Amino acid sequence: MTTAAIYVRISSDATGEGLGVARQEADCRALADRLGWTVTEVYRDNDISAYSGKVRPDYERLLSNVEAGTVRGLIAWHPDRLHRSPKELERFIDLAERTGLQVQTCQSGAVDLTTPSGRMVARMLGATARYESEHKAARIRRKLAENAAAGKPHGGHRPYGWEPDRLTIRESEAAVIREAASRVLAGEPLRSIFRDLNARGLHNASGKPWTHPTFRNVLLHARHAGLREHNGQEMGVAAWPAIIPPETWRAVRRVLNNPDRVTTPGRAGRLHLLSGIAVCGVCGSPLRVGHSKSTEAYRCMASACVSRRRDRLEEYVEAVVIARLSRPDAAALLAPDDDGGERERAAQAAERVRQRLDDAAASFAAGVITARQLATITGQLRPELAALEAAAAPPPDRASVLGDLLSSDDVTGAWERLSPDARRTVVRLLMEIKVSRGRRGPGFSTDGIEISWR
Numbered sequence: 001m002t003t004a005a006i007y008v009r010i011s012s013d014a015t016g017e018g019l020g021v022a023r024q025e026a027d028c029r030a031l032a033d034r035l036g037w038t039v040t041e042v043y044r045d046n047d048i049s050a051y052s053g054k055v056r057p058d059y060e061r062l063l064s065n066v067e068a069g070t071v072r073g074l075i076a077w078h079p080d081r082l083h084r085s086p087k088e089l090e091r092f093i094d095l096a097e098r099t100g101l102q103v104q105t106c107q108s109g110a111v112d113l114t115t116p117s118g119r120m121v122a123r124m125l126g127a128t129a130r131y132e133s134e135h136k137a138a139r140i141r142r143k144l145a146e147n148a149a150a151g152k153p154h155g156g157h158r159p160y161g162w163e164p165d166r167l168t169i170r171e172s173e174a175a176v177i178r179e180a181a182s183r184v185l186a187g188e189p190l191r192s193i194f195r196d197l198n199a200r201g202l203h204n205a206s207g208k209p210w211t212h213p214t215f216r217n218v219l220l221h222a223r224h225a226g227l228r229e230h231n232g233q234e235m236g237v238a239a240w241p242a243i244i245p246p247e248t249w250r251a252v253r254r255v256l257n258n259p260d261r262v263t264t265p266g267r268a269g270r271l272h273l274l275s276g277i278a279v280c281g282v283c284g285s286p287l288r289v290g291h292s293k294s295t296e297a298y299r300c301m302a303s304a305c306v307s308r309r310r311d312r313l314e315e316y317v318e319a320v321v322i323a324r325l326s327r328p329d330a331a332a333l334l335a336p337d338d339d340g341g342e343r344e345r346a347a348q349a350a351e352r353v354r355q356r357l358d359d360a361a362a363s364f365a366a367g368v369i370t371a372r373q374l375a376t377i378t379g380q381l382r383p384e385l386a387a388l389e390a391a392a393a394p395p396p397d398r399a400s401v402l403g404d405l406l407s408s409d410d411v412t413g414a415w416e417r418l419s420p421d422a423r424r425t426v427v428r429l430l431m432e433i434k435v436s437r438g439r440r441g442p443g444f445s446t447d448g449i450e451i452s453w454r
């Protein structure tokens with residue numbers, strides 16, 4: 001357990017809004033909890049007064065305690081709370097390097113001063129902090145002016161899942177977010193989930209029923225994963241706790257942003273059991289239902305490679321699902337072989353790629369690399385990151401999807417009571433279905449239908 005000090009400073013060049021020392025301290029303490037650090041002392045300086053630019057008594061005391069080895073970890077709200085000038089920063093870097101001091105900030109994450117790139121980032125942050133702060137202040141003022149003109153109250157809405165302080169989890173709503181995340185990962189469509197919530201009287205932060213866009217936006221919110229985000233880019237660990245683990249949230253985001261996801265019902269006003277789930281065995285494209293003469297058929301939409309009667313193919317797949325779920329060892333479906341090691345390694349690799357992206361952005365900001373070089377680096381790393389995040393995604397919570405089916409003595413009856421969306425979710429969870437060309441001739445044949453268990 002690392003013992004840590006918190007440093008807070010009130011100043012007239014405050015980064016961000018409402019940055020009293022109490023708020024800084026609260027954020028820093030939350031971060032210490034997340035890191036598992038024990039806070040031994042809080043150092044406070046008031047830099048607004050006539051002393052501005054002069055000696056900061058608590059800062060000096062802090063540095064001498066670092067020197068003496070009684071402070072091993074240091075938390076500040078933002079690096080600009082610690083250093084007011086490049087000269088102060090260089091002195092601090094020198095000390096941190098000699099003593100191995102670990103520095104964490106609420107706004108910029110870990111500041112590793114033991115490596116050249118870490119020092120470069122620290123110097124860059126110092127140089128841009130003032131610019132950002134001025135820029136942000138101007139933006140906030142403009143927004144407030146707009147809101148005032150439009151008659152809107154200041155401060156915005158309370159985010160769903162959170163108390164009005166935006167730091168404390170509202171447990172009743174957090175439970176809904178967790179449930180929704182695991183249902184999304186199990187493949188259930190959003191509209192099926194939020195209609196169910198509406199039916200249970202679980203409404204949005206304004207007390208109104210969920211709609212597709214409001215519900216989707218809530219699930220895409222990085223704050224639930226304890227992450228800060230700006231313009232769709234992750235900006236590091238936040239001062240508030242997480243409702244769902246970051247890997248889970250990223251997996252949800254990937255599902256919701258996947259353009260291949262089928263979310264709209266077909267012509268008949270409903271989604272067919274296997275649309276977008278079964279794939280063409282020839283070219284790999286998803287199958288959809290099309291009409292020819294009087295019959296409906298699943299067809300390869302890309303190249304018309306294959307076609308199977310809709311009713312027969314669905315009956316066959318349903319029979320296979322029910323047979324599998326009726327077997328004495330059906331409960332084993334709840335725990336597929338997975339030690340999690342592979343996912344853990346992918347999660348760690350993803351974190352390293354994110355770090356490299358951050359480093360590249362910092363190098364660009366510091367003028368070390370050009371915009372073209374930055375574009376080349378991010379162009380290579382983004383697909384790599386997407387693949388690693390996919391590999392790090394947690395498996396869906398099978399129990400929540402299969403529960404009723406597995407606990408029932410009458411699997412067929414339980415299956416028939418499921419909604420169409422729930423049936424699709426079960427099929428998607430359990431199996432991959434490939435349909436290749438079958439034998440020619442009349443009637444339905446299971447030739448060329450390949451079902452593999454996930």
Ligand SMILES: [Zn+2]
Nearest residue numbers: 280283300305
């Ligand atoms: Zn095809």
